[in-house]
Amino acid sequence: xxxxxxxxxPMAGRFGAYGGRYVPETLMAALEELxxxxxxxxxxxxxxxxxxxxxxxxxxxxxxxxxxxxxxEQCGGAKIYLKREDLLHTGAHKINNALGQGLxxxxxxxxRIIAETGAGQHGVATATVCAxxxxxxxxxxxxxxxxxxxxxxxxxxxxxxxxRGVSAGSATLKDAxxxxxxxWVTNVRTTYYILGSALGAHPYPTMVRNFHRVISREARVQxxxxxxxxxxxxxxxxGGGSNAIGAFYEFLPDANVQLIGVEAGGRGTALGExxxxxxxxxxxxxxxxxxxxxxxxxxxxGQVSNTHSVSAGLDYASVGPEHAMLHDSGRASYVSCSDAxxxxxxxxxxxxxxxxxxxxxxxxxAEAIRLAPTMAKxxxxxxNLSGRGDKDMGILARELDLKGSExxxxxxxxxxxx
Amino acid sequence: xxxxxSKKPGIVAYLxxxxxxxATTRDIALAAIDNGADVIELGVPFxxxxxxGPVIQRASxxxxxxxxxxxxxxxxxxxxxxxxxxxGLVLFSYLNPVVRMGMKTFCARAAEAGADGVLLxxxxxxxxxxxxxxxxxxxxxxxxxxxxxSPDARLKAIxxxxxxxxxxxxxxGITGTQQKIxxxxxxxxxxxxxxxxxxxxxxxxxxxxxxxxxxxEFADAAIIGSALVALIEKTPPPQAAEAVGQFIAxxxx
Numbered sequence: 211x212x213x214x215x216x217x218x219x220p221m222a223g224r225f226g227a228y229g230g231r232y233v234p235e236t237l238m239a240a241l242e243e244l245x246x247x248x249x250x251x252x253x254x255x256x257x258x259x260x261x262x263x264x265x266x267x268x269x270x271x272x273x274x275x276x277x278x279x280x281x282x283e284q285c286g287g288a289k290i291y292l293k294r295e296d297l298l299h300t301g302a303h304k305i306n307n308a309l310g311q312g313l314x315x316x317x318x319x320x321x322r323i324i325a326e327t328g329a330g331q332h333g334v335a336t337a338t339v340c341a342x343x344x345x346x347x348x349x350x351x352x353x354x355x356x357x358x359x360x361x362x363x364x365x366x367x368x369x370x371x372x373x374r375g376v377s378a379g380s381a382t383l384k385d386a387x388x389x390x391x392x393x394w395v396t397n398v399r400t401t402y403y404i405l406g407s408a409l410g411a412h413p414y415p416t417m418v419r420n421f422h423r424v425i426s427r428e429a430r431v432q433x434x435x436x437x438x439x440x441x442x443x444x445x446x447x448x449g450g451g452s453n454a455i456g457a458f459y460e461f462l463p464d465a466n467v468q469l470i471g472v473e474a475g476g477r478g479t480a481l482g483e484x485x486x487x488x489x490x491x492x493x494x495x496x497x498x499x500x501x502x503x504x505x506x507x508x509x510x511x512g513q514v515s516n517t518h519s520v521s522a523g524l525d526y527a528s529v530g531p532e533h534a535m536l537h538d539s540g541r542a543s544y545v546s547c548s549d550a551x552x553x554x555x556x557x558x559x560x561x562x563x564x565x566x567x568x569x570x571x572x573x574x575x576a577e578a579i580r581l582a583p584t585m586a587k588x589x590x591x592x593x594n595l596s597g598r599g600d601k602d603m604g605i606l607a608r609e610l611d612l613k614g615s616e617x618x619x620x621x622x623x624x625x626x627x628x
Numbered sequence: 629x630x631x632x633x634s635k636k637p638g639i640v641a642y643l644x645x646x647x648x649x650x651a652t653t654r655d656i657a658l659a660a661i662d663n664g665a666d667v668i669e670l671g672v673p674f675x676x677x678x679x680x681g682p683v684i685q686r687a688s689x690x691x692x693x694x695x696x697x698x699x700x701x702x703x704x705x706x707x708x709x710x711x712x713x714x715x716g717l718v719l720f721s722y723l724n725p726v727v728r729m730g731m732k733t734f735c736a737r738a739a740e741a742g743a744d745g746v747l748l749x750x751x752x753x754x755x756x757x758x759x760x761x762x763x764x765x766x767x768x769x770x771x772x773x774x775x776x777x778s779p780d781a782r783l784k785a786i787x788x789x790x791x792x793x794x795x796x797x798x799x800x801g802i803t804g805t806q807q808k809i810x811x812x813x814x815x816x817x818x819x820x821x822x823x824x825x826x827x828x829x830x831x832x833x834x835x836x837x838x839x840x841x842x843x844x845e846f847a848d849a850a851i852i853g854s855a856l857v858a859l860i861e862k863t864p865p866p867q868a869a870e871a872v873g874q875f876i877a878x879x880x881x
Contacts, residue, residue: 232723232750234679236775236800238782378685379675388678395679396801398777498723498750499676511697512728513675 223412226538228531231411232498237391240398245413247318252420257313264309268342269299271306271424275432275592280562281579288442288585290578292565292595293429295453302568302597303422303453304335308404310421312339315402322397323347325404326390328355328383328449329523329570330362331597332406337371339404347371350389352381355522362601380516383449383526387500407450408530411501415531422456429592430460442589443468443581446596447573448544449485449523451530453596458542468543470581471533472573474519475546481507485517486546487529488537494528504531520549520605521569523597547573553609555579556599568597569605631716631744631769631792633666633827637840638849639879640829641665641872642720644687644857646673646696648865650704656860657708659873664880666849667716667793667829668708669747672701674722679749681804683854687861698725698734702741709742718745718771718792735762745769745792753785760789771795774820776812787823793849794820798832804854806833814846840879852879 222245223229231241251257265271274297278290295303308325315323323345327333333349340347349366353375356363366373379385387409394403408418426444433441444461446454448471461467476484479492487494487505494505499514507515507527519525536542547555552569555576560566567575571594578593585591599606607613641660645653657668673691677684698721705717719738726734726748738746746768751759753772763770769792774783777800787794796817799810810833817828830843831851843850856872863871 230755231752232755233752234749234775235752235773235782235786236679236777236797238752238775239777239779378689384676388676391678392681392802398800495728497727500678501750503727506724508724508728510728511699512725513692514724 225532225535228504228534230503233411233501236395269305272428278563285582287582288589288591291592296595296598300335300338302331304332307418307421308335308339311404320402322401324393326350326386330359334362334365336404337366337369341369349373350386352386353377354381407452408455409450419455423459425456426460440467441592444592445470445574445578446594447472447570449526451533457594471544472577473546474524475548476518481515485519488544499528502531504534523570547576551576566599568599569602571596633849637844638666640667640851642669642853644671645701646691647687652865655869656872659869660876661712661715663873663877669718669720672721681802683858684803687857705743706741717743719743720747723750735766739766745771747771776816784823793827793829796830805835809842817847837879
């Protein structure tokens, strides 16, 4: 904690001072059972073989590492590559983890699955895996997120999942996690909780990261094949931080590879207007939320703040504990991108490359567009394109006036309402 | 000032501090003590009460919206201690407001306010080194939750570091009322008995005299939370203290 007596705790699940397990006692036996089952699965070649087979034949791994030629030319600096997690089955990186945990749940004999979702991508991935494996599935989703990511609600229902709306707080991701944890506490003996980001109590942050490591494992090999060297920098958006930690992890020992996380800058720097936990002023402070010790956006009395982002997947008051460690050590740096810049980047990538990014991933694209011109042409910038933007068409139609006249639509690339 | 249960079963009354307002919580707590509550648990309102059911969630949300802070709850504890020197007084909080204040500062101020003990909902024994050190330093009783799902090894560890009493959760789940006491409860208390001579108080879902009587058959005290908070929610504030007093008096009738 702040004064540090638990920092040197020998307990697993610490990332420097961060991480740990801060949960009601009722969940402890389940977390211990999960940790043991996960450790056993990791050592079991049959588990890994089944996972690899499904990642390849069902999800479409490895994902391409695509050289974005026109975007590179337009930016006029570093070569920009996109790691195409958006091409995975269900349209985002989330399936890597949902599939891994789904197989683990099945191995543990749990028939009932619960999950939370923000943008709906983790919910859809979990609903998909439950359909695939024949498991019962309930997904908690903030009512605000159900409204703005409506298409994903329908997808989950079509897949046979029950979507339960959560109206508490700001009715977004944090509130959905609270409700999922209440369900888990109540049904802990029969239920497996597929947490969707590198958050929560140990072993979740480690386990979720390990299921996403495949992103950087592939990218490292692909980059060496294509460029004969490692990238100068890697950019990824950070909500809870699962795609970013997956994209960073295998590059951590490569000290000359810059790692850049992009948080949601929202519509201002005041508390409540953004989800930039690492922002210097008006950002988060170390605290405990939903099982883990990390940076938390909160007021001076320790009440957790509401957040805002145009992207539901980044709209969260805390951040995975491993990112908190990487932030403090300086191994990764964290910047933020406003709603308006993310919307602009969505248009830019769509029109230069014919790729519609998820609004979450567009935050990373925006940072790449800002950064590339400041770098040498021999530098290489990799963006983890964590998801595709079809789910965001409702928001984009509104924010970019796509329902308006052709002339107005053409101008959308120049600026946005946001 | 110590936690003791003079009559069997003892009564622990949980109140969300600042719902409907701090002055009313004070009057309610005094009425509860005067009508037979042995221990008052003063709940610190928190934005994300993930172990709580809808009743305490709503109370917490109302108090947070009013701007009730941990410092206000400490001030309230001090007032209660001054008014009722003999009553047991426990501060009940999620971890984050305490982390924000600083564990060391919080424990010192809790002791200074006259609290007997502290219960942190999301603090487990493995993470508690600093917390336990500060509690010891300030002669406060650390109270931990024990759950029906906790295996014996965990119950043993919980018993080893607890003081005051052990809080046995009657069933898996969140706080809130229920029809009857789960069979989980007596089994858990029996398992805990093997590891501790401390009083064992049973909470979660205890809401009427019949429940209290049942708990009295196998445990030392009953903890009443959501039932009180729900009563306060539906009673106009000027009548809340009297209503709670009558409710508590009837529990052991």
